[in-house]
Amino acid sequence: MEVCYRHPNREGVFFCQKDGVRMCEECACCHSPKVYCQFRTACIINMLTKEGSMASCADKAKLKKSGQ
Numbered sequence: 001m002e003v004c005y006r007h008p009n010r011e012g013v014f015f016c017q018k019d020g021v022r023m024c025e026e027c028a029c030c031h032s033p034k035v036y037c038q039f040r041t042a043c044i045i046n047m048l049t050k051e052g053s054m055a056s057c058a059d060k061a062k063l064k065k066s067g068q
């Protein structure tokens with residue numbers, strides 16, 4: 001099983017081609033949305049974030065700070 005880069009016990013269902021990392025559902029977000037990415041047009045993470053069904057890294061960080 002390919003695992004999340006932060007959670008070795010979870011499956012890395014999302015894959016960032018630019019960073020070459022797998023992420024679980026909780027960790028998945030674009031780490032550098034403002035930086036050019038040649039894979040972005042085909043990136044499921046980017047698509048879901050745009051769609052609103054996935055929180056951006058910035059939003060995830062905010063949620064963590066507020067303790068949720």
Ligand SMILES: [Zn+2]
Nearest residue numbers: 004007024027
């Ligand atoms: Zn994870």
